[in-house]
Amino acid sequence: MKIEHVNQIAAAVNAVKATSVKNFYFVACGGSMASLATGDYFLNREISIPSRVYTSNEFVHVNPNGLGEGSVVILRSHSGTTPETVEAARFAREKGAVTIAVSMEVESPLCKEAEYTVHYNYKDGSDVIDGETGVYYSLIFGILNAVAPNEKYERVIKQLNQLENLFETNKKNTYDQAFQFGSDYKRDKLIYTMGSGAYYHQAYSFTSCLLMEMLWIHSNAIHTGEYFHGPFEITDYDVPLLIIKGEGPTRSLDERAITFAQKFSKKVEVVDVAELDFTGIDEDLKEYFGPAVAGAVLRQYADGLAEHTGHPLSVRRYMWKMDY
Numbered sequence: 001m002k003i004e005h006v007n008q009i010a011a012a013v014n015a016v017k018a019t020s021v022k023n024f025y026f027v028a029c030g031g032s033m034a035s036l037a038t039g040d041y042f043l044n045r046e047i048s049i050p051s052r053v054y055t056s057n058e059f060v061h062v063n064p065n066g067l068g069e070g071s072v073v074i075l076r077s078h079s080g081t082t083p084e085t086v087e088a089a090r091f092a093r094e095k096g097a098v099t100i101a102v103s104m105e106v107e108s109p110l111c112k113e114a115e116y117t118v119h120y121n122y123k124d125g126s127d128v129i130d131g132e133t134g135v136y137y138s139l140i141f142g143i144l145n146a147v148a149p150n151e152k153y154e155r156v157i158k159q160l161n162q163l164e165n166l167f168e169t170n171k172k173n174t175y176d177q178a179f180q181f182g183s184d185y186k187r188d189k190l191i192y193t194m195g196s197g198a199y200y201h202q203a204y205s206f207t208s209c210l211l212m213e214m215l216w217i218h219s220n221a222i223h224t225g226e227y228f229h230g231p232f233e234i235t236d237y238d239v240p241l242l243i244i245k246g247e248g249p250t251r252s253l254d255e256r257a258i259t260f261a262q263k264f265s266k267k268v269e270v271v272d273v274a275e276l277d278f279t280g281i282d283e284d285l286k287e288y289f290g291p292a293v294a295g296a297v298l299r300q301y302a303d304g305l306a307e308h309t310g311h312p313l314s315v316r317r318y319m320w321k322m323d324y
Contacts, residue, residue, distance in 0.1 A: 001129050001138065005119065009139050012100045012116040017146040021099055022070035024051035027059045027088045030213075034205035035132070036102075038291050039074065039140040042199040047148045053079025056084035060091045070145075071097035078122075078132075080108020089113040102136055133292045134160050141288075156288055160191040162280035166289065167296040169277045174297050181269055188240050188267075190218040195244035196225055196253045198291040199273070202298060203244055210302040214313040217305070224257040225250070232260060240267040242301070247290040267289075273298060307313040 024043060026036035032129045033055055041049045052064070056075070067073075071091040077085045080103035090113050093099045101114035109119040120135040129135075139161055145153040185191060191211055196202035200223050207221040222231045224243070235241070241261050245254045251274070261268045273290045276297065281289050306313050318324060 001134065002121075005130060005138070007114070008118045009135070009142055011012050011117055012139060013142040015098050015100075015116055016072055016143050016320055019072065020070055021049055021147060023066050023072070023230055024049060025059065025064065025067065025071060025073045025092070025097075026051065026053045027073055027092070028076040028085055029056050029082055031205050031209040032078060032082070032085070034201045034208070035136065036074060036076050037201040037204075038198050039136065041291075042140055042288065043144065043200070046144055046150075049147065054088075056082065056088040059088045060084070063091075066095060067092065067095050069096040071095070072100070072107060073097045074100045074102065074139075075110060075114060076102040076136075077108070078104050080105040080110040082110070086110050086113050100139070102132075102139070104132070113137075119308050120303040129160055129163060134163055137288075137292070152284070155282060156285055158286060159281055159289070163289075163292065165280065166277065166293050169279070170293055170297055171300050174271075174300060178297070178300040179307065180310040181301055181302040182306070183269070185240055185269075186305065186308040188217070191240040191242060192220055192222055192231075192234075192255055193242045193244075194222045194224050194227065194254070195246060196223055197246050197248050197250035198287075199246040199248075199250075199254075199294060200224075202291055202294050203242075205295070206242070206298045206302070210299070210313070211305075213319070214315070215302065215305055215309065215311055217315070224253040228255045228260070233255075235261055235264045237264065237266050239265050240269070241265055242269045242271070244294060244298075245270050245272040245274070245283050246294075247276075248287040271301075 028036050028039045037053045040051050040053045075089050086109045089099050099114040100116045101111045102118045106119040118139050120132045121130045141153045141156045193203040193207045204221040207219040211217040211219040273294050278286050
C-alpha cells in the first residue's frame, strides 16, 4: 500500500484510538452507502459499541440524539462532491464528532470538510490494495484492532494483499456464467436481487446502482430473512431472482429462500460465495473477504447484461445532467 494511504489510515485510526468512542455512524448515499454498510456489519459482529448506517440527507435531518463528542462518523463519496454527504460531514464535525472521509478525490469538498481523509486510487493502474476496497478494509480493521485488539484483525490486513488475485481469479472463473446470465435475462424488464448479512448490502448495491441506475432495469433488493414475510408472494415461473448465497452465519436464510424460489420460478440465478476461490485467505476470515469478492463478481453480471442488452453502464437519463 502506498505510504500516503498508510499515513492517512494511521491518522484516522489513531484519532479513534484517542477517543472514548460511544458510537459509530456510517453516512453516505447509494453505492457508497452500501460500501460503508459492510463496515457497519463487521463492527456489529465484532464489538459492542453501537453503530448505524444513514443515508446522508436523513442523517442531517434526523439529527441522531447520540451524535456528538465520542461519535465517530465515517463518510464516503466516490467523487467527494455529493452535496448531501458534504453537508453531513460539516454537520457531524460541528457536533464534535470525529469525522473520517473516504473518497477518490483528496481535494474534494468532502475531504476538505472532514477532519480526516482516507483517499483511494481509482483506474490509475494501482493494485487493488490501493483501491477503494483495500483502503476501506484497512481502515475498518485498523479501527477494530484499535478499540478491541485481536490478532484476527491483523491477519485480515495482511491478507488484503491477496485481494487482486482473488478478484481476477473469481472474475475469470465466473465470466461464462455471468455473461450467460446477461444473454438469458437480456429481455427482462425486472430482476429482483436477494441476500442476507453483509451480502444484503451487495444485493442493494447491485439493485440500486447497477440494475436501476446503470441498466434501467426495474428491481428491488429483498433480504432473504424477509422473503417469507410478504415478498415471496410475487414468485412465479417467469419472475427473475438473482440470489447471493452468502458465506457466513446467515447462509441458512439464503438456502431457505433459494429452495422455495426454485420450486416456483424457472428464472433463479444463484451466486454461491462458498464456491468462489479464497486461495490465501484463512478459513476463519472468509466471512470478511466474501462481500468484497462477491461485489467484483456481481459487477461482471452487470457487464454481461450491458453487453447483451446493448445498454452501456455509463449511460444516464438524469444523473449529472440537471439539477435535482
